[in-house]
Amino acid sequence: MTITEKILCQHTDLKEVHPGMLINAKVDIALGNDITAPIAIVEFKKAGGVRVFDRDKVVLVPDHFTPNKDINSAQQCKLIRKFAQEQKITHYYEVGEAGIEHALLPEQGVVLPGDLVIGADSHTCTYGALGAFATGVGSTDLAAAMLTGEVWFRVPETMKIVFHGKMKKWVSGKDLILHIIGLIGVDGARYMAMEFTGETVCNLGMADRLTIANMVIEAGAKNGIFIPDDITKSYVQERAKRPYTLYTSDSDAVYASTIDIDVSKIEPQVAFPHIPSNVRGISKVGDVKIDQVVIGSCTNGRIEDLRVAAGILKGRKVAPYIRLIIVPATQGIYKMALKEGLIEIFIDANAVVSTPTCGACLGGHMGVLAEGERAVSTTNRNFVGRMGHTGSEVYLAGPAVAAASAVLGRIAGPEEVLGNRN
Amino acid sequence: MMKFKGRVWKFGDNIDTDAIIPARYLTTSDPEALAAHCMEDADPEFVKKIRAGDIIVAGENFGCGSSREHAPIAIKAAGISCVVAKSFARIFYRNAFDIGLPIFESNDLWDKVSEGQEIEVDGDNGSIRILDGCTAPLQIQAIPPFMQELIKDGGLMKHLAKKGA
Numbered sequence: 001m002t003i004t005e006k007i008l009c010q011h012t013d014l015k016e017v018h019p020g021m022l023i024n025a026k027v028d029i030a031l032g033n034d035i036t037a038p039i040a041i042v043e044f045k046k047a048g049g050v051r052v053f054d055r056d057k058v059v060l061v062p063d064h065f066t067p068n069k070d071i072n073s074a075q076q077c078k079l080i081r082k083f084a085q086e087q088k089i090t091h092y093y094e095v096g097e098a099g100i101e102h103a104l105l106p107e108q109g110v111v112l113p114g115d116l117v118i119g120a121d122s123h124t125c126t127y128g129a130l131g132a133f134a135t136g137v138g139s140t141d142l143a144a145a146m147l148t149g150e151v152w153f154r155v156p157e158t159m160k161i162v163f164h165g166k167m168k169k170w171v172s173g174k175d176l177i178l179h180i181i182g183l184i185g186v187d188g189a190r191y192m193a194m195e196f197t198g199e200t201v202c203n204l205g206m207a208d209r210l211t212i213a214n215m216v217i218e219a220g221a222k223n224g225i226f227i228p229d230d231i232t233k234s235y236v237q238e239r240a241k242r243p244y245t246l247y248t249s250d251s252d253a254v255y256a257s258t259i260d261i262d263v264s265k266i267e268p269q270v271a272f273p274h275i276p277s278n279v280r281g282i283s284k285v286g287d288v289k290i291d292q293v294v295i296g297s298c299t300n301g302r303i304e305d306l307r308v309a310a311g312i313l314k315g316r317k318v319a320p321y322i323r324l325i326i327v328p329a330t331q332g333i334y335k336m337a338l339k340e341g342l343i344e345i346f347i348d349a350n351a352v353v354s355t356p357t358c359g360a361c362l363g364g365h366m367g368v369l370a371e372g373e374r375a376v377s378t379t380n381r382n383f384v385g386r387m388g389h390t391g392s393e394v395y396l397a398g399p400a401v402a403a404a405s406a407v408l409g410r411i412a413g414p415e416e417v418l419g420n421r422n
Numbered sequence: 423m424m425k426f427k428g429r430v431w432k433f434g435d436n437i438d439t440d441a442i443i444p445a446r447y448l449t450t451s452d453p454e455a456l457a458a459h460c461m462e463d464a465d466p467e468f469v470k471k472i473r474a475g476d477i478i479v480a481g482e483n484f485g486c487g488s489s490r491e492h493a494p495i496a497i498k499a500a501g502i503s504c505v506v507a508k509s510f511a512r513i514f515y516r517n518a519f520d521i522g523l524p525i526f527e528s529n530d531l532w533d534k535v536s537e538g539q540e541i542e543v544d545g546d547n548g549s550i551r552i553l554d555g556c557t558a559p560l561q562i563q564a565i566p567p568f569m570q571e572l573i574k575d576g577g578l579m580k581h582l583a584k585k586g587a
């Protein structure tokens with residue numbers, strides 16, 4: 001069996017599972033946020049729910065429109081807060097201890113290798129980086145899981161992605177996943193598991209793995225997954241507060257398809273509007289003037305991303321009339337960035353630094369675009385109207401391209417700012 | 423009985439959940455409030471043009487993007503009787519059944535039908551008829567009885583509550 005099949009199997013009474021089987025599985029973590037949890041809570045109560053199946057396993061993170069952007073979002077957060085209090089939810093994160101859910105949960109050791117995680121948020125797939133099975137569901141599935149601790153799945157086929165070679169300078173996990181989405185399309189892995197392996201992965205840090213797993217949904221996948229190794233172990237050892245299991249794929253595991261990628265040929269990538277698969281290498285971007293840059297989100301708001309951005313912004317200024325908005329993904333990351341002097345570099349560069357929130361990524365608040373405006377963003381989606389007006393445009397990229405673009409006021413690679421030095 | 427008769431509104435491939443219900447309206451989960459903005463970023467006039475029972479016909483990967491259940495809720499509350507697409511994104515597919523919006527996969531319908539034409543979708547025997555008097559019925563997968571029951575009850579949670587009662 002593949003690692004995905006093994007984890008699913010381990011959460012049922014079955015001895016073996018194979019693709020296409022419908023199974024009922026026990027969940028280790030069921031997650032909701034301020035947009036999706038309110039519906040789940042109402043449905044939970046309507047169905048006669050009194051207590052959640054396990055107060056340690058239901059996780060609630062108000063992170064999308066927080067700090068509350070208007071009265072309606074305040075009402076939604078209030079509903080979650082009240083529910084968390086009455087249910088004595090262990091992992092409820094109030095705004096001052098919170099962060100963007102998919103950065104927060106791995107950081108806090110709430111999700112661990114071998115877990116089966118569902119979340120009413122499509123980027124729940126992020127946790128596959130740890131060697132967990134994690135997938136996004138809707139509010140109703142979350143409500144049913146909060147009630148029963150179980151959820152049904154169709155066991156997915158697995159697509160194996162093998163990365164070979166050494167990554168070029170300035171190429172990150174974001175560039176690898178954008179490249180793959182460009183290659184297979186936004187439904188190229190629809191319903192499937194994407195398993196990432198190959199010699200390049202052995203040297204790939206956890207931040208890059210989290211970014212890659214985060215965006216498998218943009219290829220339509222059910223989950224993305226990495227086999228846990230020493231890098232995984234050293235990441236979770238200091239965070240885990242309960243036992244966890246490291247799974248691996250068997251040598252005779254069956255894959256629906258295999259894609260080999262020579263990463264040494266990949267340059268920093270940019271996804272043009274209005275679909276994440278509309279990907280070009282930075283050398284083929286041309287002259288695209290911009291109005292705003294966002295560095296943050298569950299995709300690229302980790303300390304490693306902020307360090308890359310700071311390395312480019314240090315001693316430089318954001319171009320005139322350009323807004324650079326930087327959003328550390330959690331309070332922990334914010335504090336680290338403060339200690340390392342990154343926040344000072346950002347402010348000196350005329351960037352604005354926000355508290356952790358998903359706001360800008362989905363056009364909620366903290367950086368909404370006007371008609372005709374263009375943004376370079378380290379987020380994950382560039383659909384029509386995603387970050388604001390339907391006449392605005394979003395270009396997706398990694399933190400290096402985003403920071404360089406802010407300095408030059410047009411989409412640019414870091415080498416244009418720093419020169420071709422290593 | 424799971425039959426739907428209505429006029430067709432056509433959309434292309436990869437209609438995402440931000441187009442179905444933009445995130446700026448997600449400060450509520452009230453179905454009527456969401457319905458007022460259904461499909462707004464794909465067609466701003468959509469809710470003004472449709473009448474109860476109309477059918478959305480779309481291309482590949484309908485409902486891709488976020489997991490927001492507000493998307494099928496908005497479509498259902500707007501009065502759309504069902505959605506027929508070449509394929510659906512995975513989370514949307516689950517969410518639609520979970521909230522009681524019938525959806526069907528058909529590879530052929532999109533190319534054969536024009537916007538505004540009337541069609542009849544039969545979820546019992548698995549067929550779609552274009553009511554133009556000349557196109558042969560198209561085969562689709564019928565909705566199995568347990569799923570029909572779930573849809574009629576108004577979705578998974580109402581169905582569970584009814585079964586538990």
